[in-house]
Amino acid sequence: MMLLTLIGFLLLVPPVAHLFNHDFSILGVPQVVFYLFGVWLALIIATWALTRRLEPDPDIETGEAEE
């Protein structure tokens, strides 16, 4: 979870974001727009998948271990 936040942050700030800022389009959408929404969607799906794998009522001890 924590890792997801950190990776997300790194992907959304320069210099990584700059890498995808080129002047061409995918399906008529500029690459950078496509990239930002793509990262966003990926984050949402990853969180959803991770949350499903966590115990419904996380135990306190395992909760500490996770962090």
Place this chain on the structure above:
Amino acid sequence: MLSADLVIATAIAYVGLLFVLAYLGDRRARANKKIWLNSSTVYTLSISVYCTSWTFYGAVGNAARSGLEFLTIYLGPTLVFVGWYFLLRRLVRISHLYRITSVADLLSSRFGKSSRLGVLVTCIAVVGIAPYIALQLKAVTSSIQAVAGTSEFGRGSLEGIDDVGLAFGVAAGMALFTILFGTRHVDAKEQHHGVVAAIAFEAVVKLAALVAVGVFVVYIGGGFEGIFSRAADLGIDFASSTTFDARWITTLVLSIAAIVCLPRQFQVTVVENSNENHLRVAGWAFPAYMLLMSIFILPIAIYGLSVMPANSNPDMFALTLPLNAGQNGLALFAFIGGFSSATSMIILESIALSIMVSNHIIMPLVLRFTPSSQGDGQGMSKMLLVARRFSIVLILSLGFSYFLFTRDSDALAPIGLISFTAIAQFFPALLAAIFWRDASLKAVTTAVTVGFILWAWTCFLPSLDSLSPAIAALLVEGPWGISWLRPQAMFGLEGWDPLAHAAFWSLSVNVLILTLGSLLTTPSALERIQATAFVDVFRRRGMPQRNFVRGSATANDLFFVAERVLGEKRAGALFESAARESGVEPAVLDPTPEFIGRLERELAGSIGAASAHVMLSKVVAGGDVSLEEMMQMADEAQQVIEYTQQLEKTSTELRLTAKKLEDANAQLRELDSQKDEFLSQVSHEVRTPMTSIRSFSEILLDSDDLAPAQRRRFVSTIHQESLRLTKLLDEILDLSALERGERSWQNVPVDAEEALDRALLVCDALLRQKGMSVEVGERAHVTMVEGDADRLCQVFINIISNAVKYNDADEPRMWVSSTVRGGSYIVEVSDNGPGISKRDRKLIFEKFWRGVEGSGDQGGAGLGLAISRQIVARMNGSLELVQGAAPGACFRIRLPIVGKRN
């Protein structure tokens, strides 16, 4: 075409619908039928109060003006929610355990229940949020004006009313609505199920409205591709190199802070959370909601730029595009969507702020100025509600004032970012509160204060530049002409974006002071307790805070306090349940510390932790003293622990001693049995010669006819036997005399080598008899030691003869060597005999010891080695058994050389 009257009527009808929804929601919640109210869907939708009219109108305008920047406002919260497990879960757990009601409550509770910090945070929040509320008023006003401006029915009832009047009307309406909504009763946990239901409904409305407009725009604009190609035609460049600059990072960080620290977000995400598991859904669903919200913003902005006249307000594109296309129904829906997003924000924000104001500013004042003996049952509860209503009016009028001052600026998003920067000042303190044990009250207070002052100087003040020429002049020249204090170029940092500049200075100084200050100051006892309770919230499950140790208060006093705040019914229920648990009548309930702790948390749920603490301190005599007592108790506990550790240590020592004693005892027993054996041996030894002496003397007495030769032989045998006896007795006497130190001799320098040679010579006959070969190794030549030559010779003879006597090898051999090493003269005598078993090694130098396997016919009485050791010791040397090269035993004699005795 829509008329302004129709729009206003729709808005009022919509508010009426919301009110009905909230009322029904409350009814269901009270009837405990909150199945759908309590779901994670409603929870997630209520969090989306984050998407205000800033999103609905402002984001479009922002996208039209500065491209992709608007995305950061939603990407920041996404990052926070994606990591919900890390931060939000902890916040929710802490708030549930300690009945936290707001950010101010969290910080004041964590930092030693400080009321001053609570007041500070509340004031900053109220001032900082004012621009944000102004933004909503502005959005609503502009949207109504946008509709009215294009209306062919003229301005209707709006004739003669300008922006200010309209905004005032909106603000007044909102105040009334919020008061009706949020302050009908004081709730135990500050949860407003009805309001949350209404907010969730509004979330659906605004999403649907924006998506509807978006789909419409994409449809008439020729799909995404068509719209983006329009952008290219217009020369709008999203891929500009300046997109990802300092401002991008700044807004991203600010939105991360805002989603946690904004009073209304804290309210819906943390305080209104009724089940931690709802976060699991919100973790991905809220980002998804924001994704849906923002996916159409860019197309709307681009299409608006391409078809609307150049001077139209891009903030209103969501509304003006459908109007322009003649889609009145859609335009009305869009208006409702925007209205919806504004109302939900204003309602929740003012409720959250009013809770902060009443709990942290008004309640402490009331408590200070009214003696606790006054007041009737429901008084406090009523007072609380009045305080909240007053706060709501205050907050909205502040927002309205800000709107009044800044009505000339037209963009929405920059106004919101001013608020974000103010609220972000809490973020470092909040993180420190729940993750850093050493963060201290003084540091946090200073850090937040300085951060706020810097914000006011670099961010808030410049936004008011149109208010007076003095401010504008200040911006250009700095105060009193000091150029390095210019609000937008502090310390000569010029050329930065004003927002990035303000955020950089205020937040970095804030963090710096917080960190350094915490390291330099020592937190108080209460702070330490609270720090542990907050930071270790997942380590200890539901540990009650016990700041009041000895209940000097009676149940009556406590009930009185509880009744004032909670009302008679809830106070009664609380006391009855406590009485039932302890099995006594409510009247004679003994207030245990646990109960007082529970009562404090209940009160905290209504009036905040600091106020609850103050109130109970008044009743429970000497709250601070109790705390000292507690620390003392902790010290006592520490002493007991130390004492126990000492006891343990002592008992370990005792165990060791006992073990040693046991060993000694075993040795004694061994010696004792040896001694018995020796005595019988001595008796035997003495008896054998005595028997022969007696029998030979009897023969001599009785027989007169013995040949002289025979008689002579008998007499000589008697003589020999007597000599043997004498020798044995001499040895015993010698040893005991040596041991008691009675037998002494003069230690004089003697040649040890000479004594060794003499001993070898004496033993020559013995060796020959046994057929034992002697190998003389290295010799030391003339070496002088302190001692007695005869005694030394006796020791050598004893050891050599032992080696001979106990050797049963087929080819008995012996090695003798002498060296000088390290100032000592060393003689080693070893053989290839059976050696000495490990068990016997300790015993061989004991008196009366005889080789266990050695049979009685070996002669000696088992005193030889004991005597030898005594003699060597008397010469300041040592005699020991060592591990030699040969298979048998190896004895080493070590004597100090003359002149080098040290």
